[in-house]
Amino acid sequence: xxxxxxxxxxxxxxxxxxxxxxxxxxxxxxxxxxxxxxxxxxxxxxxxxxxxxxxxxxxxxxxxxxxxxxxxxxxxxxxxxxxxxxxxxxxxxxxxxxxxxxxxxxxxxxxxxxxxxxxxxxxxxxxxxxxxxxxxxxxxxxxxxxxxxxxxxxxxxxxxxxxxxxxxxxxxxxxxxxxxxxxxxxxxxxxxxxxxxxxxxxxxxxxxxxxxxxxxxxxxxxxxxxxxxxxxxxxxxxxxxxxxxxxxxxxxxxxxxxxxxxx
Amino acid sequence: xxxxxxxxxxxxxxxxxxxxxxxxxxxxxxxxxxxxxxxxxxxxxxxxxxxxxxxxxxxxxxxxxxxxxxxxxxxxxxxxxxxxxxxxxxxxxxxxxxxxxxxxxxxxxxxxxxxxxxxxxxxxxxxxxxxxxxxxxxxxxxxxxxxxxxxxxxxxxxxxxxxxxxxxxxxxxxxxxxxxxxxxxxxxxxxxxxxxxxxxxxxxxxxxxxxxxxxxxxxxxxxxxxxxxxxxxxxxxxxxxxxxxxxxxxxxxxxxxxxxxxxxxxxxxxxxxxxxxxxxxxxxxxxxxxxxxxxxxxxx
Numbered sequence: 001x002x003x004x005x006x007x008x009x010x011x012x013x014x015x016x017x018x019x020x021x022x023x024x025x026x027x028x029x030x031x032x033x034x035x036x037x038x039x040x041x042x043x044x045x046x047x048x049x050x051x052x053x054x055x056x057x058x059x060x061x062x063x064x065x066x067x068x069x070x071x072x073x074x075x076x077x078x079x080x081x082x083x084x085x086x087x088x089x090x091x092x093x094x095x096x097x098x099x100x101x102x103x104x105x106x107x108x109x110x111x112x113x114x115x116x117x118x119x120x121x122x123x124x125x126x127x128x129x130x131x132x133x134x135x136x137x138x139x140x141x142x143x144x145x146x147x148x149x150x151x152x153x154x155x156x157x158x159x160x161x162x163x164x165x166x167x168x169x170x171x172x173x174x175x176x177x178x179x180x181x182x183x184x185x186x187x188x189x190x191x192x193x194x195x196x197x198x199x200x201x202x203x204x205x206x207x208x209x210x211x212x213x214x215x216x217x218x219x220x221x222x223x224x225x226x227x228x229x230x231x232x233x234x235x236x237x238x239x240x241x242x243x244x245x246x247x248x249x250x251x252x253x254x255x256x257x258x259x260x261x262x263x
Numbered sequence: 264x265x266x267x268x269x270x271x272x273x274x275x276x277x278x279x280x281x282x283x284x285x286x287x288x289x290x291x292x293x294x295x296x297x298x299x300x301x302x303x304x305x306x307x308x309x310x311x312x313x314x315x316x317x318x319x320x321x322x323x324x325x326x327x328x329x330x331x332x333x334x335x336x337x338x339x340x341x342x343x344x345x346x347x348x349x350x351x352x353x354x355x356x357x358x359x360x361x362x363x364x365x366x367x368x369x370x371x372x373x374x375x376x377x378x379x380x381x382x383x384x385x386x387x388x389x390x391x392x393x394x395x396x397x398x399x400x401x402x403x404x405x406x407x408x409x410x411x412x413x414x415x416x417x418x419x420x421x422x423x424x425x426x427x428x429x430x431x432x433x434x435x436x437x438x439x440x441x442x443x444x445x446x447x448x449x450x451x452x453x454x455x456x457x458x459x460x461x462x463x464x465x466x467x468x469x470x471x472x473x474x475x476x477x478x479x480x481x482x483x484x485x486x487x488x489x490x491x492x493x494x495x496x497x498x499x500x501x502x503x504x505x506x507x508x509x510x511x512x513x514x515x516x517x518x519x520x521x522x523x524x525x526x527x528x529x530x531x532x533x534x535x536x537x538x539x540x541x542x543x544x545x546x547x548x549x550x551x552x553x554x555x556x557x558x559x560x561x562x563x
Contacts, residue, residue, distance in 0.1 A: 061466055090474050098472035108467035112485045122471040125481065174471060 011070075012037040012210040013058060013178055018067035020053055020234075027053050029234045031067070037177075040204050040211045042221035042242070045231035046257055051214045054231070055180050058212070059100040060093060071100055071178055098126060101176035105183040107163040109155040115142060115166045116151040119173045127174065134173075141169040145199045161192030165199050172207070179203075181213040193217070200224070218261060222246055230254045332533040336524065337540065345520030346541050352437050352516055353503045359438065360445030360502070361495070367446060368453035369479065382450070389447030395508050398440035402512035404431055437509035437516070445502050452494050456487035492560050496553035500546055507542070517541055 011034035020028035028050045035041050043051040056062040058069055060077040069076040074096050078085040088096070109118050119138035123129040129137075142148050145165040147158075155163050164184055171179060184200065185193040197220050204211055204224045215221060221228050222242045229239040230251070238251045249255045322328060336342055370382035389397070405428035414421030460483045468478040510518040517538050525534040 059470060061469065094472045094474050097470060100470075102467075102470035104463060104467060104470075106463050108463040110464065110467070110482055110486075112489065121481070122473070125477065126472045170471070 010037075011035055012039070012072060013212070014068075014070040015054070015058070016068045016070075018054075018057065018069060019065045020050070020057060020062065021065050027234050028057070028064075031236055033229065033236060035210055035212065037210055038208060039226045040224055041213070041227050041229055042225040043212065043214045043229050043231060044216070044218070044221060044257075045237075049231040050234040051231050052182050055102075055182050055212060055214050058178070058180060059097055059102055061102075071096070074099070094126075098174060099177050101171035101174055101179040103164070103167050103171050103179070103181045103184050105187050107155070107160070107167045107187070109163055109167055109170070111155050114152050114154055115147060115158065118155070118166055119170045122170070123173050138169070138173060141173055142166070144202070145169050146195070159192060160188045161195045164188065164196045168196075168199055168203070172203070176209065178210045178212070179207075181211070181215070183214050183216070185215070185217060216261065218246060218258075230257065232257065328532055328536070329530065330533075332528075332530050333536050333540075336521075336534060336537045339524075341520050341524060342517070342537060342541070345515065345517040346545075348434070348514070348520075349503070349506050349516040349518075350545070352434065352441065352509060352514065353499070353506050356438050356441035356445060356506070357499055357502055359442035360449055360498075363442060363446035364449030364453045365484075367450035368457055371450065371454050372457060386447050386450050389443045390451075392444075394440065394444045394505055395511055397444055398436065398509060398512050401440045401443075402431070402433065402436040404436070433509070433512050433514045436512055437506070437514035440509070440512075441502060441506060444505070445498065449495070449498055452491060452498070453487070456491040457483060459490055460486050489560055493553070493557045496549070496556060500549050500553070503545060503549065504542065507538075 013033070013035040015031050015033040018028055018031040019026065031050075031054060033054075043055065045051050053062060057064050058071065058076065063077065076096060077088055077093065079088060079092075080086075109115075110121070113121060116135065116138050119141055120131075120134040123134040123137070124131055139148065139151060142151055145168060147162055147165055147169075150158060150162060150166075155166070158166065168184075181200065185196050188196065197217060200213070200220070201224050203209070213221075213225075225242050227239060228242045228245040230237045230245060230249070230253075232253045238245060238249060238254045245254065246258060249258055323330070367382045367385055370378050371386070373379045373382075392400075405426075408427050410424045410426055411430065412421045412424035414424075464482055464486070465478060468482045473482070506514075506516055507518040509516050510522060513519050521534040521538040522531075525531040
């Protein structure tokens with residue numbers, strides 16, 4: 001999707017003027033970011049630049065201090081009434097989160113459930129999908145991430161790459177409209193990164209989802225992203241099509257970062 | 264309270280290490296080695312044997328202990344009924360204590376200071392007050408509260424009311440006392456278990472749209488209970504032993520019955536031996552059960 005069409009379509013994710021503080025520490029400065037429906041955006045930047053924090057704000061794992069975040073029609077975390085923000089009740093916040101899936105750096109699979117149970121559990125309990133249907137869909141998803149044979153394995157019996165693929169299937173099983181990836185390959189041994197990236201590429205190509213990925217995998221960003229966003233020191237520094245940002249960065253910070261990462 | 268666990272764990276590990284060393288030794292047994300003599304160990308072994316023999320002989324040949332009486336009462340209906348009551352009191356108290364402990368532990372980690380403060384106070388009181396004092400309090404509840412009543416607090420409106428003295432049997436008092444005391448300890452164990460579940464698990468549950476209660480029910484508690492099983496086994500064994508204290512309010516348990524019989528035939532030591540044999544037997548069985556539960560938990 002090009003820059004022109006973005007402005008025509010109403011954004012799926014809209015971040016407006018967001019500041020975020022951790023105690024005395026400001027970690028996000030006046031972030032503005034619009035992401036169109038079906039767009040794939042890669043957030044890159046040095047560690048501590050606030051990319052993960054921004055991602056976590058989008059599904060309200062972190063609270064923002066100023067600004068607004070919208071996903072579709074939902075104002076994330078709040079209801080605006082007569083010019084004042086009212087914190088959402090727990091069930092309303094949960095309802096919002098169902099539409100936004102998340103894949104974590106540390107996988108965070110539930111260790112007391114098998115791979116299959118990890119995937120089918122939330123659709124059964126939250127979406128009230130009939131059990132048989134949820135399980136057959138979980139099997140389909142496991143097959144899709146190449147783990148059909150591991151359905152009854154516990155997370156501790158799987159490699160990091162396999163766990164992360166199950167975690168991706170778990171997030172997809174909830175049929176989210178927006179899927180967030182928080183450094184999905186950073187905790188993996190180098191030889192396991194490829195299999196996870198393959199699953200993600202497949203997802204980008206085939207699933208009709210808006211996808212935001214915080215990543216250090218520049219090759220992945222170049223291949224699948226519609227847009228690359230570079231962040232540094234809590235600020236959004238530069239963004240554009242992958243080739244443009246990665247090959248001819250305009251900003252000095254971006255150049256410095258990229259020359260350090262791409263050797 | 265977790266001593267038992269630690270001991271078995273170290274025991275099994277060192278056992279494994281020994282096996283390894285031994286197999287290594289047999290392979291390289293061609294070395295002709297004169298082992299070091301451990302004189303201290305030898306002396307201790309001899310002393311141990313002497314102590315053991317003198318204790319056994321001292322009990323067995325003691326003219327003041329009539330062993331036939333021990334044999335006579337070991338399987339007497341009264342003693343068996345007392346044993347049944349002991350097991351019943353322990354099991355019922357354990358269930359109540361566990362439920363209370365989970366509730367208090369969850370309250371203890373509540374963001375509300377009043378709620379967590381209440382839970383902290385609960386733990387402070389029921390862990391701090393000696394069980395025997397607590398039992399006497401509960402047993403004599405009728406002395407300072409006339410009625411159990413359900414109504415609107417701080418008003419005279421009551422929907423249901425029953426005199427304490429009518430319902431407070433020694434059995435009920437025993438169960439209440441043991442449950443309260445046990446729940447104080449167990450709440451802290453459960454809290455430890457709840458806190459041992461990492462932030463990632465909470466966030467993963469949240470991201471899937473689970474609310475706090477569901478996260479607790481489906482994600483945190485199942486994992487925490489697995490961690491809690493071994494220490495809870497220890498608590499069960501402690502509670503079985505602690506249940507002997509209910510004899511001070513005539514709880515009808517094994518010790519109450521044994522002391523009751525000795526009150527009429529004056530064979531105090533013989534009946535204490537009867538009770539001791541049963542306590543040790545039950546605890547042996549429970550320890551074996553616990554060993555297998557722990558083994559299964561560790562395998563997962």
